[in-house]
Amino acid sequence: MSTPDADGILAEQLLRLTRRVHRIQKRHLERCGLGITPAQSRLLRALAQYEAPPRMADLAHRLDVVPRAVTTLVDGLEASGSVRRVPDLANRRVTRIELTDEGRRALRELRNARRTAAAEILAPLSPEQREVLGGLLSALVDGMDPALTR
Numbered sequence: 001m002s003t004p005d006a007d008g009i010l011a012e013q014l015l016r017l018t019r020r021v022h023r024i025q026k027r028h029l030e031r032c033g034l035g036i037t038p039a040q041s042r043l044l045r046a047l048a049q050y051e052a053p054p055r056m057a058d059l060a061h062r063l064d065v066v067p068r069a070v071t072t073l074v075d076g077l078e079a080s081g082s083v084r085r086v087p088d089l090a091n092r093r094v095t096r097i098e099l100t101d102e103g104r105r106a107l108r109e110l111r112n113a114r115r116t117a118a119a120e121i122l123a124p125l126s127p128e129q130r131e132v133l134g135g136l137l138s139a140l141v142d143g144m145d146p147a148l149t150r
Helices: 003-033 038-048 057-063 065-081 101-122 127-142
Strands: 084-090 091-097
Touching: 003 038, 003 101, 038 057, 038 065, 038 084, 038 091, 038 101, 057 065, 065 084, 091 101
Parallel strands: none
Antiparallel strands: 084 091
């Protein structure tokens, strides 16, 4: 049975790990030389999950951010040539976002950077420990109340 102090220590360890993961991923992103921020990277990964180009509102919902945040991210990615805005043929008022060839190339490099960062972060763990960690993280993520994550 855990005590409040033990839970506090676990919470602090999780926060420290999260900060470390962000630092390492940022370092690996910078090495890619893509000039893509972690938030833009997240948007590209989300965009790649759609079969057809999504609307900005779809991306905002998937990323759990306000639509204005998506607009800012898309503006930056469009300037770099990674995405483009395309009209919705069924509704002229709707704009959809699609990956360009440059965006797909950037995604491949980002995936490599993430794998390298993950290998660095998980290096101290044995394969068995990684499996246990994966199960524990899944239990924590799957058990989250969606209302509390906003």
